[in-house]
Amino acid sequence: MNLNKYLDVNPEVAEAIANGKPVVALESTIISHGMPYPQNVETALNVERIIRENGAVPATIAIIGGRLKAGLTPGEIEYFGKKGQAITKASRRDLAVLCARGQDGATTVTTTMIIAHMAGIKVFATGGIGGVHRGAETTMDISADLEELAHTPVMVVCAGAKSILDLGLTLEYLETHGVPVIGYGTEELPAFYTRTSGFKVDYRMDTPQELAGAFKAQNDMGLGGGMLVTNPIPEAFSMDPAVINGAIDQAIAECNAKGIHGKATTPFLLARVAEITGGNSLASNIQLVYNNARLAAQTACAYCAM
Numbered sequence: 001m002n003l004n005k006y007l008d009v010n011p012e013v014a015e016a017i018a019n020g021k022p023v024v025a026l027e028s029t030i031i032s033h034g035m036p037y038p039q040n041v042e043t044a045l046n047v048e049r050i051i052r053e054n055g056a057v058p059a060t061i062a063i064i065g066g067r068l069k070a071g072l073t074p075g076e077i078e079y080f081g082k083k084g085q086a087i088t089k090a091s092r093r094d095l096a097v098l099c100a101r102g103q104d105g106a107t108t109v110t111t112t113m114i115i116a117h118m119a120g121i122k123v124f125a126t127g128g129i130g131g132v133h134r135g136a137e138t139t140m141d142i143s144a145d146l147e148e149l150a151h152t153p154v155m156v157v158c159a160g161a162k163s164i165l166d167l168g169l170t171l172e173y174l175e176t177h178g179v180p181v182i183g184y185g186t187e188e189l190p191a192f193y194t195r196t197s198g199f200k201v202d203y204r205m206d207t208p209q210e211l212a213g214a215f216k217a218q219n220d221m222g223l224g225g226g227m228l229v230t231n232p233i234p235e236a237f238s239m240d241p242a243v244i245n246g247a248i249d250q251a252i253a254e255c256n257a258k259g260i261h262g263k264a265t266t267p268f269l270l271a272r273v274a275e276i277t278g279g280n281s282l283a284s285n286i287q288l289v290y291n292n293a294r295l296a297a298q299t300a301c302a303y304c305a306m
């Protein structure tokens with residue numbers, strides 16, 4: 001593969017990878033489509049700082065002018081935050097066309113995993129992943145994130161999945177495709193804004209070393225595929241399930257009434273839930289991302305020490 005033709009790894013990230021130092025990948029759709037400006041930029045910069053404070057090098061991933069980027073400058077992060085939804089949300093099917101046309105793209109969990117793997121990065125921190133949508137038995141709306149987790153060997157540290165999705169079907173899909181789902185300090189799948197969901201994870205682990213050891217074994221055996229680490233939102237920022245689930249039900253009803261489908265569904269639901277719940281859900285969203293960045297950095301350090 002002629003990666004240099006398409007991929008730019010920034011010098012700090014390249015140096016770390018070449019010397020076996022810990023690196024944590026970060027996505028850019030959470031910046032452009034997942035949060036409003038200017039909180040999105042502030043959060044993205046804080047996440048990078050938290051990763052450094054925990055001993056790893058941050059690599060925010062995006063597509064700029066048709067180049068795959070592993071590691072952005074603060075100016076580039078500001079650009080993605082300000083342009084927001086005007087930037088193309090880029091999933092696997094969009095990568096080749098955006099590169100060939102020299103366009104920008106905000107990377108989802110899927111494309112961040114792809115580019116992280118190209119660059120040699122093992123651990124990726126985000127907020128929530130895409131999954132099987134409610135009603136998928138008729139719409140067939142299943143996020144490409146799940147298929148990517150099935151094939152690409154990158155560990156994704158998240159706060160579970162939002163109940164805009166069908167969490168039970170999401171777990172079934174991951175089971176079928178052989179993706180281990182780990183609960184960090186919990187036996188239950190966290191549901192992003194809340195620490196519990198009523199669904200069980202496959203395994204509970206309690207230290208970054210344990211996470212790193214399991215992922216190392218998976219990679220050493222050449223099993224391929226990713227690992228999903230679900231890290232519950234800190235208690236102090238978790239939301240009342242009745243409030244958040246009410247907002248989610250309302251957002252889904254509006255989404256269906258408007259006939260929104262395809263790649264627009266998730267950004268619409270995320271934005272509506274944030275509007276309906278006011279600033280509360282945004283504050284929680286920001287804090288759980290920080291919490292995931294910390295755990296991902298510690299796990300990347302443990303992985304490199306093995």
Ligand code: PSU
Binds near residue numbers: 127144262
């Ligand atoms: N869920 C969130 N926040 C997000 C996303 C999902 O709680 O920002 C974004 C991620 O980039 C994820 C993408 O990869 O949405 C999934 O989109 P879709 O459902 O269209 O596959």
Ligand code: MN
Binds near residue numbers: 141142262
């Ligand atoms: Mn979809």
